[in-house]
Amino acid sequence: MLLPTDCQTGILLRRYKRFLADVRLADGQSLTVHCPNSGSMRGCSTPGSPVLISKSDNLRRKYPWTLEMVREQGVWIGVHTGRTNYLIREALENGVIGDFGPLSSIVPEVTVSAGSRLDFRLETESGGTVYLEVKNCSLAENGVALFPDAVTARGTKHLHELVRLAAAGYGAAVIFCVQRHDADRFAPAARIDPVCAETVAWAAGRGVRFLAYRAEVCPQAITVREKIPFCLSEYSRDCV
Known part of the structure; x- marks a missing residue:
């Protein structure tokens, strides 16, 4: 972008x-x-x-x-959260993010329940539907990208929505867009928001996929480049 x-x-x-x-x-x-x-x-x-x-x-x-x-x-760190969805959509359209297979459509800002929306609904060429939430990550410590950087009740609510959709038979996923290049893996920031971190682990055990992608950030452009490991703990190397 x-x-x-x-x-x-x-x-x-x-x-x-x-x-x-x-x-x-x-x-x-x-x-x-x-x-x-x-x-x-x-x-x-x-x-x-x-x-x-x-x-x-x-x-x-x-x-x-x-x-x-x-x-x-x-390092340059992208802090404009309004750009994050555009970055992920661009990466989906260009095939940089291929975790969901070939896509037939990408629908933004999808209402999933009263007063609750998720960032994207993906329709795959194989016929499956995936609901996707995107989170911007600007915090990194000791090479680990961390989210959130403050307590987020809204983020936890989205995880409950995704678990409900996964239980109904849909694909459900979260992508953390890491807008800095000095992190080699991602983990929930349990020290900052333990409830959110616990909910991530709970949702992962109920069919929600968690992915992290790192972007190259410079004054001319921001581009999602590569997937980095997602870990349930910043102190663990047991990552996917």
């Missing part, structure tokens, strides 16, 4: 109120930008870090600029 050509780099001054960040540009100007990430951004919101921001052509926006990525520990 190519990023807008008019992006600018700057230095992160602070991230606050969840959806705002102050950035200093090379000319010394300071901007308040939209931060499209509801998580804690642990490990990718340190003041003084280089950032990349993009400008919207929507004149009605209060904050025209958007935080796209942050550079920490020598």
Whole structure:
């Protein structure tokens, strides 16, 4: 996925109120930008870090600029969670993600129950239906990508929906899109949200598939490149 050509780099001054960040540009100007990430951004919101921001052509926006990525520990980290589904869809269409076999259709934003939607419904050429939820992962520690970076009741609710669909005979899966290249495997962040981690293990035992794919992140483009092992514990090498 190519990023807008008019992006600018700057230095992160602070991230606050969840959806705002102050950035200093090379000319010394300071901007308040939209931060499209509801998580804690642990490990990718340190003041003084280089950032990349993009400008919207929507004149009605209060904050025209958007935080796209942050550079920490020598790597660019994608923090714009609104781009994650596009990245995974692109990877599905290009065959980079082939875990579900050839696909005949990809339907986004599917309502599965009252007040609950999942990111995609995949129709396979073999005739099967797979419900897919996508999660953005920006946190990594000691080479392990971790999700979530804050307690997520919504994420746990999605897992219950997927278990219900798996019990009804449908395919059900979660893909974690790791938007940084310094992680060689993925695990649930049990220290941050033990309930979510326990629910992942419970759902895995009831037919929900868990996959992790790593993206190459740079100021010009973000591209899903490869599958990395999914582990039920960050301390275990027993991964799939």
